[in-house]
Amino acid sequence: MASALAEHVSGLRLVDHHVHGAFTGELDRAEFEVHLCEGSPEPVPPWMTQFDSQLGFAIRRSCAPVLDLPAHVPADEYWARRTELGVPAVTERFLRAAAVSDWLVDTGYGAGTVLDVDAMAAASGARGHLVVRLESLAEELAADGVTGRDYADEFEARLERATRDAVAVKSILAYRSGLDIDLSPPAPHAVADAARRWVGSGEPRLTDPVLLRHGLHAAVRRGLPIQIHTGFGDRDLDLHRANPVHLLDFLRTPGVADVPVMLLHCYPYHREAGYLAQAFGNVHFDVGLAVNHVGVRSTQVVAESFELAPFAKQLYSSDAWGPPELHHLGAVLWRRAMTSVLGRWVEDGDWAVADALRVVDMVGRDNARRVYRLG
Ligand SMILES: [Zn+2]
Structure with a gap:
């Protein structure tokens, strides 16, 4: 029974529903080690190596054989x-x-240093799909001097154009304002005023809460699945303000229930995310990113993600960015965790093996195919 499950999990081709490109250029070892650490952007101190971490040990365990x-x-x-x-x-x-x-x-971060959608597809022999980052689109508008009353219409027009071939949009509002702000749709005059203030300031980075909210609600009207960064990330974000429970009022806003909301990463708030996935029909989540960074402990994180949330609401993601070890390792650790966690339940007689196989397919592939209409 357990071996049937292990075989099934290792044979499943996954849909990685949130990922970034792999690096295009050579790195030295110090740069590489910086990218093994999510929280700090600083060089690793000379008295330690980032290989001495759960992620580093997992790379030596599971990436070395690939080389x-x-x-x-x-x-x-x-x-x-x-x-x-x-x-x-x-x-x-x-x-x-x-x-x-x-x-x-x-594709919203590090364009030029990492592979784009087509290059990812070519290097892997798989399909690539575009996810458009809302804040990057807003920043292009500002760079082009679009302001005042033109801002809202132009944002909508460009969003429509940019997403014609996209499967989803993404927001990093957790980084820019935190999730614990008023997330109701802003009034048109407030958007015009905020755009005037922002574009007039010459600041390229969007942090204005009114315009962040505006982008989010424009995306709701556009109707594509909305990926939202929650939880763990680099120290630029206030972790406690990235807890997805702050999205409760947003999720209760009329119209929002009509689009899939995809909570990304979630750790260490994956239990809150599981609750939201149970409480709202349109909410889905993953434990990507953390799965890589907690290494062998990903078994525990995956087990915890299988508490409240219906199985149709969970997805696989690596959230790899940069070192291609992360694109591989996310899949290895997820498969390992699923085999171990579900295998134990089958072994104990709590789950039927046929159900375990079905749930592996749902979370690893079929839920993403359904939500993003991958065909
Ligand atoms: Zn990401």
Whole structure:
């Protein structure tokens, strides 16, 4: 029974419903180690290595074999082999080893340093789909000097154009204002005033709460699934203000129930996310990002994600950005956790094996296909 489950999980081609591109250029080891740490953007101090972390150990365990090395190889040997193979070969090996059929790629961060949607598809032999970041679109408007009463109409027109070939939009409002602000639709005159203030200030980065809210509600009207960053991220965000329970009033707003709301990452608030997925028909969530960064403990996080939420409301995501190890490892750790957690329930006689196989397919592939209409 357990081996049938393990075989099924390892044979499933996943839909990674929220991910970014892999790096295009060479990195030195110090830069690479910075990207093994989500919380801090600073260089790793000389008296430690970021390989000495759950993520670092998981890379040595599960990424080394993809580069023809034994599991648990020391970090120096890992790095030497990686350098020897070169970026294109390393990237291709990891993206293919992930056994993902579809990548839903948020292109809103680091464009030019990471692969775009088509390049991700080409390097992996899988399909790529575009996710449009709302705040980046707003920042293009500001850069073009669109302001005052023109702002709302122009935002709507550009959103329509930008998302013609997209499967979803994404908001990083958690980073810009926190989720604990008034998230009701702003009045037109308030949008015009806020746009005038922002564009007049010359500040390229959007942090104005009125315009963040406006973007979110324009997306609701557009009708595509809305991915929202919640929980864990770099220290730029106030973690306690990124708890998805702050979205309660937004989720109760008329019209919002008509679009799928996809809570991303969620950790350490994945139990709150599970509650919201139970309480609101349109809310879905994942535990991406954390799955990589907590390494072997991802079993626990995945187990906790299987508490309140209906199984039709959960999705797989790596949230990998940069090192292609992360695109691969997310899939490895998710498969490992699902096999172990569901396998235990089957073993104990609490779940039928046929149900476990079905739930693996739902969370790993079918829920995403349904929500994003992937066909
Ligand atoms: Zn992301």
